[in-house]
Amino acid sequence: MRDGPVVREKLRSRSVCPAGWWPDAVLLVALLALTVALANGHLFGWDRAVADWADTHRPPAAYWTARILNYLGQGTPLLLIALGLAGLVAWRTRSVRPVLPVLLTAALIYLTVAPLKILTARPAPSADVREPFLPPAQTLPLFQHDLPLSYARSYPSGHVTNTILWYGVLALLLAALLRTLGRSLPDGLVTLVRVLPPAVVFGTTTYLGWHWLTDSVAGLLLGLILDRLLHRVPWDDVPLPGRLGEWTRPALFREDRPELFGEGRTE
Numbered sequence: 001m002r003d004g005p006v007v008r009e010k011l012r013s014r015s016v017c018p019a020g021w022w023p024d025a026v027l028l029v030a031l032l033a034l035t036v037a038l039a040n041g042h043l044f045g046w047d048r049a050v051a052d053w054a055d056t057h058r059p060p061a062a063y064w065t066a067r068i069l070n071y072l073g074q075g076t077p078l079l080l081i082a083l084g085l086a087g088l089v090a091w092r093t094r095s096v097r098p099v100l101p102v103l104l105t106a107a108l109i110y111l112t113v114a115p116l117k118i119l120t121a122r123p124a125p126s127a128d129v130r131e132p133f134l135p136p137a138q139t140l141p142l143f144q145h146d147l148p149l150s151y152a153r154s155y156p157s158g159h160v161t162n163t164i165l166w167y168g169v170l171a172l173l174l175a176a177l178l179r180t181l182g183r184s185l186p187d188g189l190v191t192l193v194r195v196l197p198p199a200v201v202f203g204t205t206t207y208l209g210w211h212w213l214t215d216s217v218a219g220l221l222l223g224l225i226l227d228r229l230l231h232r233v234p235w236d237d238v239p240l241p242g243r244l245g246e247w248t249r250p251a252l253f254r255e256d257r258p259e260l261f262g263e264g265r266t267e
Contacts, residue, residue, distance in 0.1 A: 073159035073201035095251035157219030164223030
């Protein structure tokens with residue numbers, strides 16, 4: 001007697017807060033509206049005013065403090081930390097699933113931030129005092145494709161986007177690691193990990209004159225859009241090759257499927 005066809009459970013996305021796709025649409029519209037406004041020469045006064053204020057309020061102690069704190073948004077170190085933490089969780093859970101959010105996050109950053117920088121071709125605020133030594137008025141507009149790429153990739157701020165995405169992944173992995181130790185990550189600490197580094201990087205990136213204020217806002221909007229996409233992924237239910245065997249077991253979301261973690265069962 002033949003077994004019937006295997007029926008796969010429908011893959012369902014995880015819930016996000018606020019729920020629904022309308023916040024994503026609002027964020028996307030805001031990002032597009034900001035880009036269109038800058039393309040038409042608007043908001044330059046705000047950018048210039050913030051940059052000029054920062055230039056005149058940057059004593060050495062504040063400069064070096066901001067520069068050190070800005071390392072919180074360095075993409076490569078964050079990637080390596082996330083890979084290390086994912087490897088530790090994977091080893092403790094005997095599952096490859098903790099590595100998946102790290103790989104997708106890196107891919108999303110590579111496929112969005114860099115192309116947008118190339119497309120918009122905007123110089124940084126410091127482009128008038130450093131190479132390519134542009135007139136101040138020329139440092140603000142977008143789409144300056146006549147400039148070398150290394151001098152026209154300020155919009156959006158990759159540091160801000162990096163920070164939002166990577167600290168969300170780190171919070172996810174840290175919570176999973178603590179569960180393997182029989183502990184839980186307090187909600188307040190999750191909020192702190194996800195909010196404080198992006199806020200610090202947003203402020204320091206703008207204060208140091210490495211990005212215009214609107215560059216940082218664009219990086220924030222893009223980061224929130226991608227972060228909501230990442231948090232919808234049901235990592236423990238994503239289909240994986242059968243040859244991985246038991247290494248496809250759930251590893252990240254005990255609260256979604258407690259029966260798969262040995263909970264809620266009777267002998």
